[in-house]
Amino acid sequence: MRRYMATYTWQVLKKELGLYQLARDIVIMIRVCKMFRQGLRGFREYQIIETAHWKHPTFSFWDKKRQSRVTFDTMGFIAEEDHFPPRAIQIMQKKASWRTEDEIQAVCNILQVLDSYRNFEEPLQLLLAKVMRFERFGRRRVIIKKGQKSNSFYFIYLGTVAVTKDDDGSSAFLDPHPILLHKGGCFGEMGLLDASVRRATIVCMEETEFLVVDREDFFAYKLDQEVQKDAQCRFEFFRKMDLFASWSDKKLWQLVAVAKIEKFSYGQLISKDFVESSFIMFISKGSCEVLRLLDLAASPSYHKWVWQHLELIDGRPLMTHVSEYSPMERYREFQIKSYPLQDFSSLKLLHLQKAWELQGTSFSRKIRTSGDSLPKMLGPKIKSKPTQSIKCPMINTNLGELPKEAVVGVYVKVHTVEQGEIL
Numbered sequence: 119m120r121r122y123m124a125t126y127t128w129q130v131l132k133k134e135l136g137l138y139q140l141a142r143d144i145v146i147m148i149r150v151c152k153m154f155r156q157g158l159r160g161f162r163e164y165q166i167i168e169t170a171h172w173k174h175p176t177f178s179f180w181d182k183k184r185q186s187r188v189t190f191d192t193m194g195f196i197a198e199e200d201h202f203p204p205r206a207i208q209i210m211q212k213k214a215s216w217r218t219e220d221e222i223q224a225v226c227n228i229l230q231v232l233d234s235y236r237n238f239e240e241p242l243q244l245l246l247a248k249v250m251r252f253e254r255f256g257r258r259r260v261i262i263k264k265g266q267k268s269n270s271f272y273f274i275y276l277g278t279v280a281v282t283k284d285d286d287g288s289s290a291f292l293d294p295h296p297i298l299l300h301k302g303g304c305f306g307e308m309g310l311l312d313a314s315v316r317r318a319t320i321v322c323m324e325e326t327e328f329l330v331v332d333r334e335d336f337f338a339y340k341l342d343q344e345v346q347k348d349a350q351c352r353f354e355f356f357r358k359m360d361l362f363a364s365w366s367d368k369k370l371w372q373l374v375a376v377a378k379i380e381k382f383s384y385g386q387l388i389s390k391d392f393v394e395s396s397f398i399m400f401i402s403k404g405s406c407e408v409l410r411l412l413d414l415a416a417s418p419s420y421h422k423w424v425w426q427h428l429e430l431i432d433g434r435p436l437m438t439h440v441s442e443y444s445p446m447e448r449y450r451e452f453q454i455k456s457y458p459l460q461d462f463s464s465l466k467l468l469h470l471q472k473a474w475e476l477q478g479t480s481f482s483r484k485i486r487t488s489g490d491s492l493p494k495m496l497g498p499k500i501k502s503k504p505t506q507s508i509k510c511p512m513i514n515t516n517l518g519e520l521p522k523e524a525v526v527g528v529y530v531k532v533h534t535v536e537q538g539e540i541l
């Protein structure tokens with residue numbers, strides 16, 4: 119049927135309108151098809167994001183007064199936590215030229231949470247909000263395949279992707295420390311910038327949401343110049359470093375291509391364990407501290423200190439006791455410890471006895487502590503004391519038991535890394 123139509127159309131056109139008209143019609147048809155394709159693109163992605171687990175997105179009931187059925191579609195009002203808001207998805211389904219100024223501004227506001235987006239100047243942010251489209255894909259979905267033609271530039275709104283050197287991204291799931299990009303990151307700009315094929319494969323590590331800028335818009339809105347500016351900054355930063363003084367410009371540009379700028383705010387954790395990290399970090403601005411976690415439970419002197427102080431606790435949690443230790447008491451304690459030859463031990467024993475007599479000390483675990491285990495500073499007069507039972511959750515450590523609350527660690531500042539230094 120289609121073949122017959124085509125032949126018939128061809129004959130009519132040939133007879134009546136001539137070849138010029140035919141060519142014009144074909145061009146118009148191609149343009150219309152392109153418009154439809156673009157219009158449907160957002161719709162196609164919307165199919166992907168429709169979550170299958172909404173069992174009853176609509177419910178309806180019979181309204182007796184009106185004598186009609188009232189239907190309510192919950193989907194219009196549901197906003198899943200952290201996900202790109204449905205209202206913004208609706209805007210992004212529209213063609214760029216159909217988006218109103220208010221809609222573009224609304225999208226721009228929502229996207230302020232993305233570091234890589236916020237880095238751009240405001241006019242550019244608005245242009246991006248005008249042309250971006252939304253996509254959501256599941257775990258293991260390959261977004262960019264190494265060696266393929268570059269068509270789009272991506273911002274990550276939610277989720278995590280991995281950068282791999284293989285074709286299908288499978289190595290990311292085997293590698294204990296894959297290169298990961300998270301919310302706020304962007305990728306895919308390199309291939310667009312120098313019109314090269316993709317340098318790496320990008321695969322979703324979980325359900326991930328993207329905002330995509332296509333090649334035509336990337337150049338139409340001069341996004342390439344912004345990205346180029348960013349790359350130039352990185353190049354100049356590396357060029358100034360002594361470490362790369364002997365590197366050629368060409369080699370340095372290769373480093374620039376794989377380096378990314380990441381912003382961390384004050385107090386934000388950069389990495390839990392740099393020994394395990396597969397990154398090298400260069401501090402381009404600001405400074406950060408390197409901290410070491412000390413496990414106090416592994417320290418014999420801390421053990422001793424805890425058990426000494428535990429004797430004074432009258433049934434209240436350890437921390438309460440410590441915080442209530444008044445300056446006067448601390449001073450008296452200091453006196454006792456500073457003058458071990460003076461006999462202050464009776465004072466301390468008195469205090470201990472009071473504490474034991476209190477009903478609140480209905481401890482369930484029995485510990486035997488002889489006079490020898492008391493602080494040496496209390497002097498030899500303390501021979502023994504009654505058996506105590508301590509009721510609190512205990513944890514076994516290499517040095518013996520400790521109350522759960524007392525098994526703590528402290529962060530000790532080891533080093534401050536300044537601008538231009540390496541982590």
Ligand SMILES: Nc1ncnc2c1ncn2[C@@H]1O[C@@H]2COP(=O)(O)O[C@H]2[C@H]1O
Nearest residue numbers: 281305306307308309310316317318376
């Ligand atoms: N080592 C890397 N770290 C972070 N991102 C990278 C790394 N290598 C490549 N990329 C990104 O992965 C993208 C793959 O496609 P492009 O080459 O277009 O652009 C690339 C960069 O945006």
